[in-house]
Amino acid sequence: MKLLASVLASLALGLAHPAQAQQPSPAPVKIGFMAELSGPQAALGQDMLDGFMLAVQQNGGQLGDVPVQVLRRDTQLKPEVASQIADELIEKEKVPIVTGLTFANVMMAVTKKLTSAGVIVVGANAGPAPLAGSQCTPNLFVVAKQNDQTAEAMGRYAVDQGYQRIVAMAPNYQAGKDYVGGFKRSYTRPLADEVYTPLSQLDFSAELARIAAEKPDAVYVFYPGGLGVAFVRAYQQAGLMGKIPLLSVSTTDGTTLPALKDSALGVLHASVWGPDLPAPANRRFVADFEAQYKRTPSEYAAQAYDAAQLIGSALRKTKGSTDAAALRAALKAADFASVRGSFRFGPNQFPVQDFHVFQVARDAKGNANLKTVTRQLTAHHDAYVQDCPMK
Incomplete structure (x- = not known):
């Protein structure tokens, strides 16, 4: 009887395993x-x-x-x-x-x-x-x-550098306006000029001719992706690189530097992140x-x-x-x-974080990359949190 019970128990266990194995895994x-x-x-x-x-x-x-x-x-x-x-x-x-x-x-x-x-x-x-x-x-x-925050970091940097006359440029859409607005929030002097270009515009020759004539202390830009490649190349070809400091956000980064290479050397870039953090x-x-x-x-x-x-x-x-x-x-x-x-x-479910200024420089491999210059803002809240009803 003990032998029979043992055999029956073994059979029961053997039947249980296939059933367990067939249980469906949770849907992703x-x-x-x-x-x-x-x-x-x-x-x-x-x-x-x-x-x-x-x-x-x-x-x-x-x-x-x-x-x-x-x-x-x-x-x-x-x-x-x-x-x-x-x-x-x-x-x-x-x-x-x-x-x-x-x-x-x-x-x-x-x-x-x-x-x-x-x-x-x-x-x-x-x-x-x-x-x-x-x-x-x-x-x-x-x-x-929040879009404005990197711009605020660059605006603070411009104040620290003592720049008196700055031309700001960005595409004419929500983020472009946010990035210029954020810059002006920290850089409280009146801008020498404020230029908004169509989101699809890739030819900046007319705008750069105006900048060359105005001779500002610096130029501040937000031109992401392909816009940034076109603008920075044009800036360098116009002979302005090294003469008029170029301050940027979302313009000279890992998406554009492989195309820009040495033509972007010296450009300043504000961001929450850089590869050397x-x-x-x-x-x-x-x-x-x-x-x-x-x-x-x-x-x-x-x-x-x-x-x-x-x-x-x-x-x-x-x-x-x-x-x-x-x-x-x-x-x-x-x-x-x-x-x-x-x-x-923060209370509006946007980040509270640090912001840095980087400069495009050659890295250890000889490639154009971002090098940390300074941590410009620490544990920084965005400017709109007080308007959020969740606060």
């Missing part, structure tokens, strides 16, 4: 990734995607020990296209989280639609002023920065990114990498649950090691 959490992945500004969106996917790959297709499925969508720098994509992600894909969002005009077009549908938006680059202030919302977390997470990120993609990352890649780490920290806390209230609480904690070092969210 869907994450919509919206960015500019084609056209002149594709380098920005691609760097963001590469930075985000690096974090996913480092964790074996997971974030926070939870399997994820990243749905990549090209918004083409067209708000109407982005709005259609948002509809698809909400209605067909039923995503709980959307990240990416390269340009402010696209972010402004889709954020209300997404957040009103209960989607959590984790912005990885754009930081338009209205969303930091009166239009802030509990379902929006911006990991990058000493945070341990940053050293690992830069080394892994260069090994994976054979190029130096940009701030766009760094911010998107942080967005992935933030989402991972939240999914770990919720154990994979995508309940919006649980995700919001977990994201707000920002329990992750940022490549920027110091990082936390």
Whole structure:
């Protein structure tokens, strides 16, 4: 009888194992990734995607020990296209989280639609002023920065350098206005000139002729992606480089320096991030990114990498649950090691962080790269937090 009982027990265990093995694994959490992945500004969106996917790959297709499925969508720098994509992600894909969002005009077009549908938006680059202030919302977390803040850092630097007459230039859209507005907030002297150019303009010969005639103490610009390549090359070809200091934000970075090379040497650049920042997470990120993609990352890649780490920290806390209230609480904690070092969210769910000024110089490999000049702002809140009703 004992032998029979033993045999029956063994058979029972043997039958249990196949049933356990056939239990379905949990479905991956869907994450919509919206960015500019084609056209002149594709380098920005691609760097963001590469930075985000690096974090996913480092964790074996997971974030926070939870399997994820990243749905990549090209918004083409067209708000109407982005709005259609948002509809698809909400209605067909039923995503709980959307990240990416390269340009402010696209972010402004889709954020209300997404957040009103209960989607959590984790912005990885754009930081338009209205969303930091009166239009802030509990379902929006911006990991990058508020647009004005890097400009404020450069404005403070311009004051420290004693520049008296400055010409500011930017594309004529929301972010361009934010970046000039932020600069003027810190650099309180009247600007010698304020020039807004069409978002598609790549020929700056007329504007540079005016600058050469006006002979300001410095020129401040915001020209991201392909715009930055065209502007800096034109500035150098016009003979202005080295004569009139060029102060920039989102213009000379990892997306543009491979094309600009030595033509950008000496340009000053304000940002939340640079490849030589000493945070341990940053050293690992830069080394892994260069090994994976054979190029130096940009701030766009760094911010998107942080967005992935933030989402991972939240999914770990919720154990994979995508309940919006649980995700919001977990994201707000920002329990992750940022490549920027110091990082936390303010009451409007925009970052409180440090800002630096870098200069384009040759690195140890002889390549044009960013070298830290100074930490210009420390634990800096954006200017719109007081207008946010969540404060």
